[in-house]
Amino acid sequence: xxxxxxxxxxxxxxxxxxxxxxxxxxxxxxxxxxxxxxxxxxxxxxxxxxxxxxxxxxxxxxxxxxxxxxxxxxxxxxxxxxxxxxxxxxxxxxxxxxxxxxxxxxxxxxxxxxxxxxxxxxxxxxxxxxxxxxxxxxxxxxxxxxxxxxxxxxxxxxxxxxxxxx
Amino acid sequence: xxxxxxxxxxxxxxxxxxxxxxxxxxxxxxxxxxxxxxxxxxxxxxxxxxxxxxxxxxxxxxxxxxxxxxxxxxxxxxxxxxxxxxxxxxxxxxxxxxxxxxxxxxxxxxxxxxxxxxxxxxxxxxx
Numbered sequence: 001x002x003x004x005x006x007x008x009x010x011x012x013x014x015x016x017x018x019x020x021x022x023x024x025x026x027x028x029x030x031x032x033x034x035x036x037x038x039x040x041x042x043x044x045x046x047x048x049x050x051x052x053x054x055x056x057x058x059x060x061x062x063x064x065x066x067x068x069x070x071x072x073x074x075x076x077x078x079x080x081x082x083x084x085x086x087x088x089x090x091x092x093x094x095x096x097x098x099x100x101x102x103x104x105x106x107x108x109x110x111x112x113x114x115x116x117x118x119x120x121x122x123x124x125x126x127x128x129x130x131x132x133x134x135x136x137x138x139x140x141x142x143x144x145x146x147x148x149x150x151x152x153x154x155x156x157x158x159x160x161x162x163x164x165x166x
Numbered sequence: 167x168x169x170x171x172x173x174x175x176x177x178x179x180x181x182x183x184x185x186x187x188x189x190x191x192x193x194x195x196x197x198x199x200x201x202x203x204x205x206x207x208x209x210x211x212x213x214x215x216x217x218x219x220x221x222x223x224x225x226x227x228x229x230x231x232x233x234x235x236x237x238x239x240x241x242x243x244x245x246x247x248x249x250x251x252x253x254x255x256x257x258x259x260x261x262x263x264x265x266x267x268x269x270x271x272x273x274x275x276x277x278x279x280x281x282x283x284x285x286x287x288x289x290x291x292x293x
Contacts, residue, residue: 008167019168021178024253024260039169047172053227061181062226064171068182069189078189079196082225098226165193166200 001146004107008033014143015113018042020071021064029073030110030160034117035139041117051099052121059119062097070095070112075165076156085160091140091150092133093159096120103132105140105150106159115139184230187291190246191238192224198242212241248291 008015016039018032034042049059057065066084069076077083084096088103095102095112101123104114115136123129140149156163173181198204206224210217213234222228239246256262 011167013167017168019170021170022261024256024262026261034169042169043172055226055229057181057184057226058173058177060171060173061177061184064173064178065181065185067171069185074189075193078192079199081196082192165196 002144003146004033004111004113007143007145012036018067018071018114020067022068022072026068026072028071029162030071030112032067032071032112032114034104034114035143037139038115038117046117049099049119052119053098055098057098059097059099062099063102066095066097066100066102073110073162076160076163078165080164083156085156085163087154087156088129088133089154090133090137091152092136094129101129101132103136105136107145107150109151109158110160112159113140183289183291187235188224188226188230190291191230191235194239194242194244195224204242209238209241213237246291248289250289 004015007013008017014036015033016036018034020028020032022028046060046063051058051062069084076085086094086096088094091105092103093105093112095104095114097120099120101118101120102114103116103118104112106112116132118128118132123132143149151159153159171178195204195206195209206220207217210220213220219228223230223234235246254260
């Protein structure tokens with residue numbers, strides 16, 4: 001059994017920390033790790049995806065902006081109207097942008113571990129929510145992570161601080 | 167070992183600014199709702215567009231033009247402002263990239279915006 005930090009150390013580590021590339025006046029209050037098995041999703045697939053909404057922000061730009069907001073500790077939503085964080089059940093959550101769905105869990109508050117990344121178009125077209133959530137839950141169970149492996153609860157405030165403004 | 171989103175510094179600056187503008191409007195609307203009970207329908211009516219248009223723009227499913235940003239502000243009794251702040255030189259401990267700019271994307275000449283202009287600036291928005 002090991003901590004998230006221990007599982008992200010070394011050349012063949014099962015977890016990789018996502019570098020949020022914060023601005024010089026920002027402090028990293030929340031952290032994102034990804035399963036090493038989806039590294040190619042970020043490095044190979046994400047840069048090639050285009051927006052299904054034909055908007056100026058590419059999916060890669062949307063992800064960068066989401067990662068900055070999440071990791072800088074800024075409020076994730078305003079008035080609960082535009083929720084970028086949604087609980088799918090059994091401790092599996094999705095982080096959302098207009099074109100992306102990022103599935104994972106919270107081993108502890110303000111620490112997200114992503115296990116699947118896909119386009120919103122594909123997830124909605126083929127109804128892949130249960131499939132991705134199930135896959136992430138499986139890989140979570142296989143990970144040699146300290147128990148309890150995830151924070152329970154379906155309220156976003158259970159898993160992140162400063163979820164909602166005001 | 168860490169992973170970075172593979173976008174150029176220019177794309178990153180654009181993405182974050184667009185995100186900040188949209189979030190500033192969302193924040194102002196949340197405050198207007200608390201203070202005056204203003205909702206998306208009120209904004210749509212004041213601007214003269216369908217509420218679904220406002221909803222798509224606020225959720226990021228439709229681009230926001232500068233005129234629309236001003237219209238949002240006007241409908242909420244506010245005035246938007248934009249300021250081009252100078253970027254302070256990064257020093258150790260100020261999120262300075264360990265490798266001098268992170269993973270350099272293929273089209274990027276440098277991760278450091280100070281190489282793009284002699285007096286680099288960063289745009290911020292207040293609504």
